[in-house]
Structure formats: C-alpha cells, structure tokens
Amino acid sequence: MDYIEENLDEIDPMKMKALENKAEKSGISKLLLMENAGAKLAVEIIKKFKDIKNKNIIIVCGSGNNGGDGMVCARHLCNFSKSISLFLLTSGELIKTKENKTNWQIIKQIKSISIYEYIDDEKFFNKFREVSESADIIIDSIFGTGLKGSIKNPASQIIEIINKSNSFKVAVDIPSGIDPNNGNIQDKCVKANMTVTFHKSKPGIKNKINITGEVIVVQIGIPPELENQL
Ligand SMILES: NC(=O)c1ccc[n+]([C@@H]2O[C@H](COP(=O)([O-])OP(=O)(O)OC[C@H]3O[C@@H](n4cnc5c(N)ncnc54)[C@H](OP(=O)(O)O)[C@@H]3O)[C@@H](O)[C@H]2O)c1
Structure with a gap:
C-alpha cells in the first residue's frame, strides 16, 4: 500500500518547509513532490467517485505551490473526466513559484481542460458563478500553508461562492483560509467535505471536521529518515 488513510501524525508547516528543502537537497525536487502530491490527490478523488467520468469538476488554483498541486491534479484527472474547468486566481505572469509556473506552462497546452485566468473582476466572477452552478466537485487549491x-480578492469572493455551491468540496493540504498552525480562521475559510493532506496532517486541521470533512493523509515520496535528520 503506498498511501495511509487516517494517519493523524502531524507536522507543523515550518518543519514541513524544512523537510521539502531537505528532500530537494537529497535529489527529490519540489517539482517531483508537487507531481506526487497532485497525482495522489487525483487518485483519492477517483476512488471517492465511481462515476468520475460523468462529473463536472472545477479546480481553483492560487498563485503558490498549493495552486501547483491543483494543476497537477487537473492534468491527471483529465484522463478520467471530460468536464474539467480550471480557474487561476491570478494572471499567469504573476504566478509566484518556479514549480507552479512550470505546471501552468504545461496545463495551458491541454485543450480538453477549460482554463480561466483572472484578469478582470466581473467577467471572472460571473464565469465562476455560472460554472459552479453545475459543478459536482470543486477542488480548493487556493491556499495551503x-x-x-x-x-x-479575488480569493475572498471566490471562497464565498465555493461555500454556497452544492458541490462536493475537496481541500488540498488544508482548507483555504484556516491557519495550519492553530486552526484559527481570520475572516473566511472553504468548508470542505474532504481534505487530502500531504506527508502528515497539520496541527491546525485537527478536530475540525466541520471545516475539513474527512481528512486523508497521502504520501508524496519523502522518506522518514529525512525527517529524523531535521
Ligand atoms: N513543492 C513542495 O515541496 C510541496 C510539497 C508538498 C506540498 N506542497 C504544497 O505547497 C503548499 C505551500 O505552498 P506555498 O508556500 O507556495 O504557499 P501557498 O499556500 O500556495 O500560498 C502562497 C500564495 O498565496 C498568496 N497569499 C498569501 N496570503 C494571501 C492573502 N491573505 N490573500 C491573497 N493571497 C495570499 C501568496 O501571494 P503573495 O505572496 O502575493 O501574498 C502566494 O502566492 C502546501 O500547502 C502544499 O499544498 C508543496
């Protein structure tokens, strides 16, 4: 078995970042970790929905590496579902990380995914409202740690629309808006039905089932000895 469900061991976000850097130094690049994270996330969604090919899926991506995880997931899901829309909550030029930029360049070439890039407020929000009305699954990869x-904005308004939708909501790593250290919600937060978190759970999502839904921990290929060396 290459994944563990309900493994509630925790790692705090600072330590997770240090671990990702350690992994990179040992030759496991952040791009590879992102690929593993997005692919494992797609597997969990496919396992959850037996009729995935008939589902309308939206992936909402932010400008950091959480958004990159969502883009990888979209690329893996496009072999299983014909209706995938990806909303990027910034313009492609303003994407923050190298890994997310790489995945944006890749995903832009996939014609079977409908891609919407944030440029103008009203058009973007209207399109998101329209597509979310018929969405079965919304994947929240806006913010992680x-x-x-x-x-x-635009994330603030988009989170409100996501929470009003009747779709099944999947949070990537943590629901967008929750503090990964202590679970505080400063203003708003995606209310998820399922949270797929990477490597280990995060302290801020412990006992927050009303916000996280079911929490699933997936492994992204970081060997335990690297953590022992931190
Ligand atoms: N590559 C890896 O090694 C790896 C491995 C596993 C998982 N991950 C994923 O990476 C995530 C962490 O990625 P990350 O550190 O890039 O952070 P992130 O969670 O993706 O969020 C950072 C982004 O959010 C924006 N942001 C922050 N605060 C904001 C606010 N109040 N309003 C609007 N925008 C805001 C930042 O833009 P500004 O800078 O403009 O504020 C930045 O672009 C994890 O949660 C996990 O999902 C990465």
Whole structure:
C-alpha cells in the first residue's frame, strides 16, 4: 500500500518547509513532490467517485505551490473526466513559484481542460458563478500553508461562492483560509467535505471536521529518515 488513510501524525508547516528543502537537497525536487502530491490527490478523488467520468469538476488554483498541486491534479484527472474547468486566481505572469509556473506552462497546452485566468473582476466572477452552478466537485487549491493575513480578492469572493455551491468540496493540504498552525480562521475559510493532506496532517486541521470533512493523509515520496535528520 503506498498511501495511509487516517494517519493523524502531524507536522507543523515550518518543519514541513524544512523537510521539502531537505528532500530537494537529497535529489527529490519540489517539482517531483508537487507531481506526487497532485497525482495522489487525483487518485483519492477517483476512488471517492465511481462515476468520475460523468462529473463536472472545477479546480481553483492560487498563485503558490498549493495552486501547483491543483494543476497537477487537473492534468491527471483529465484522463478520467471530460468536464474539467480550471480557474487561476491570478494572471499567469504573476504566478509566484518556479514549480507552479512550470505546471501552468504545461496545463495551458491541454485543450480538453477549460482554463480561466483572472484578469478582470466581473467577467471572472460571473464565469465562476455560472460554472459552479453545475459543478459536482470543486477542488480548493487556493491556499495551503502559505496564507498570510486577511484574504484579498479575488480569493475572498471566490471562497464565498465555493461555500454556497452544492458541490462536493475537496481541500488540498488544508482548507483555504484556516491557519495550519492553530486552526484559527481570520475572516473566511472553504468548508470542505474532504481534505487530502500531504506527508502528515497539520496541527491546525485537527478536530475540525466541520471545516475539513474527512481528512486523508497521502504520501508524496519523502522518506522518514529525512525527517529524523531535521
Ligand atoms: N513543492 C513542495 O515541496 C510541496 C510539497 C508538498 C506540498 N506542497 C504544497 O505547497 C503548499 C505551500 O505552498 P506555498 O508556500 O507556495 O504557499 P501557498 O499556500 O500556495 O500560498 C502562497 C500564495 O498565496 C498568496 N497569499 C498569501 N496570503 C494571501 C492573502 N491573505 N490573500 C491573497 N493571497 C495570499 C501568496 O501571494 P503573495 O505572496 O502575493 O501574498 C502566494 O502566492 C502546501 O500547502 C502544499 O499544498 C508543496
């Protein structure tokens, strides 16, 4: 078995970042970790929905590595579902990380995925409202452990639309808006039905089932000895 369900061992976000850096130094690149994370996330979604090919799926991506995990997931899911829409909550030029930029360049070439890039407020929000009305699954890869301060637009408004939707919501690593260290919600937060978190759970999502839904921990290929060396 290459994944563990309900493994509630925790790692705090600072230690997780240090571990990712350690993994990179040992030759496991952050791009490879992102690929593993997005692919494992797709597997969990496919396992959850037996009729995945008939599902309308939205992936909402932020500008950091959490967004990159969502893009990888979208690429893996496009072999299983014909209806995938990806909303990027920034313009492609403003994507923050190298790994997310790489995945954006790849995903832009996939014609079977409908891609919407944030440029203009009203058009973007209207499109998101329209597509989310018929969505069966919304994947929240807006913010993971890198959220700082109160949530700015467009993410703020998009989170409100996601929470009003009747779709099944999947949070990537943690629900966007929750503090990964202590579980505090500064202003708003995605309310998920399922949270797929990477390597180990995070302290801020412990006992928060109303916000996280079911928590599933997936392994992304970081060997335990690297953690013992931190
Ligand atoms: N590559 C890896 O090694 C690896 C492995 C496993 C998982 N991950 C994933 O990477 C995630 C962490 O990625 P990350 O550190 O890049 O952080 P992130 O969670 O993706 O969030 C950072 C992004 O959010 C934006 N942001 C932060 N606060 C905001 C606010 N209040 N309002 C609007 N935008 C805001 C930042 O933009 P500004 O800078 O402009 O504020 C930045 O682009 C994890 O949660 C996990 O999902 C990565």
